[in-house]
Amino acid sequence: MPVEHTVQDIGITELADRFGTPLYVYDGNGLRDRITTVRERLHPRLEVFFSLKSNPNIAVCALLHAHGARAEVSSMTELATARRAGVAPHDIIFLGPGKSRTELAACLDEGVAVIICESFGELELIDRLARERSVTARVALRVNPEFAVKGSGLTMGGKPRQFGIDEAQLRDPSARELLCGLTNVAVMGVQVYMGTRILSEDAVAENTRRILDLAEGLSAELDFPLDLVDVGGGLGVAYFENEKDLDFDRLAELVNPPLDAFARRHPATRMVMELGRYLTAPFGTYTTRVRYVKTSMGENFAVADGGTNHHMAAVGIGSFVKRNFPMKVLNRLDEPATGDWNITGPLCTPNDTLGKKVPLPDVRPGDLIGVECSGAYGPSASPVLFLSHGHPAEVLVLDGEAHLVRDRDRPDDLLRNQRLPGPALLNRTGSAAG
Numbered sequence: 001m002p003v004e005h006t007v008q009d010i011g012i013t014e015l016a017d018r019f020g021t022p023l024y025v026y027d028g029n030g031l032r033d034r035i036t037t038v039r040e041r042l043h044p045r046l047e048v049f050f051s052l053k054s055n056p057n058i059a060v061c062a063l064l065h066a067h068g069a070r071a072e073v074s075s076m077t078e079l080a081t082a083r084r085a086g087v088a089p090h091d092i093i094f095l096g097p098g099k100s101r102t103e104l105a106a107c108l109d110e111g112v113a114v115i116i117c118e119s120f121g122e123l124e125l126i127d128r129l130a131r132e133r134s135v136t137a138r139v140a141l142r143v144n145p146e147f148a149v150k151g152s153g154l155t156m157g158g159k160p161r162q163f164g165i166d167e168a169q170l171r172d173p174s175a176r177e178l179l180c181g182l183t184n185v186a187v188m189g190v191q192v193y194m195g196t197r198i199l200s201e202d203a204v205a206e207n208t209r210r211i212l213d214l215a216e217g218l219s220a221e222l223d224f225p226l227d228l229v230d231v232g233g234g235l236g237v238a239y240f241e242n243e244k245d246l247d248f249d250r251l252a253e254l255v256n257p258p259l260d261a262f263a264r265r266h267p268a269t270r271m272v273m274e275l276g277r278y279l280t281a282p283f284g285t286y287t288t289r290v291r292y293v294k295t296s297m298g299e300n301f302a303v304a305d306g307g308t309n310h311h312m313a314a315v316g317i318g319s320f321v322k323r324n325f326p327m328k329v330l331n332r333l334d335e336p337a338t339g340d341w342n343i344t345g346p347l348c349t350p351n352d353t354l355g356k357k358v359p360l361p362d363v364r365p366g367d368l369i370g371v372e373c374s375g376a377y378g379p380s381a382s383p384v385l386f387l388s389h390g391h392p393a394e395v396l397v398l399d400g401e402a403h404l405v406r407d408r409d410r411p412d413d414l415l416r417n418q419r420l421p422g423p424a425l426l427n428r429t430g431s432a433a434g
């Protein structure tokens, strides 16, 4: 019997047969252990907010929430997802550079913990909406800081950005006047997000220290209370061969002292960290079934039933050179690699390449190819509607039981929102406009 990939003792062949492919499989025990460990190691006053952007599946959100995660959301649907997953408004923050009037109104009506405001224009709109409702809006300012700290896959600070308000603009006397003119906004916090895919413990600690300092400075200068400070997050995971996972014990050792000093100075301030990828990425496997194998000009191709339409990140992230995610033939783990394989999907574009020249055992039709470390920025960050294939199925395995947590899209699901104009219109000939 060949050795196959298992999730909590359930074989991948069984999962693929039962739920079909292409399929995302999430290891629920892994997710649970991760949030638990993060909460145990980091300062007890630090609240972990799960960024739904990284994996908006409602079951994933509910599971993380059941083990202590709160929610960071950026759209109406993410807000509804968090609420239906059981997260109380008090434990939800709403963030994003282009919030609509409807989204802001929903934040006020639901009573989320805080709206993270990203511009002066937004501040005025929040004020107006709160006045119409005779409520006071709780707002934290997202700051685009002057400083940047090296070590992030995508740096945010110290650059022109559409995110947040420039630190210099907040330090200008006019900002104070503007804040004083707001009647229904209570500015009561600061948020800074320094970037994503940070794999340096020192960079995380340095970011945290500087953000806490900045928050204290701005609250003193602009004279607002610090009810909430959000130090961002952006903790990365190792995807590629030259990368190394964060040493979380060391990270905690470096980050906890500044958090503790701040906590003592501000006994009532909510301290927030936002985590997406770090909570979810390692615990998802994208599973596709090989339909055809072929060679072209001396290279091997395995054409699978799912590709970059469900996993755009596999094309390459943060790099112009294609680097492969960890990939395996899941149903024959024990066989050594014998050749290099291009793993492609069903799209009619050469870009639909999940893996380029991946060393694998001899691939055969029917094999299950797994792209590992795929629990974050999977289908939701992919062109799932390309060629109208739709969203793949998602399965959550928890304590040895597999649960379908999202059905794959079927043609009717995708056609439901399209409208066919009447035949009289379609059959018209020539130009009727003149």
Ligand SMILES: *Cc1c(COP(=O)(O)O)cnc(C)c1O
Pocket (backbone or CB within 6 Å): 051, 053, 054, 095, 193, 195, 196, 197, 232, 233, 234, 235, 274, 275, 276, 277, 278, 376
């Ligand atoms: C995307 C994003 C996150 C989540 O990022 P990860 O790298 O997945 O942890 C958190 N906060 C903000 C402001 C973001 O834009």
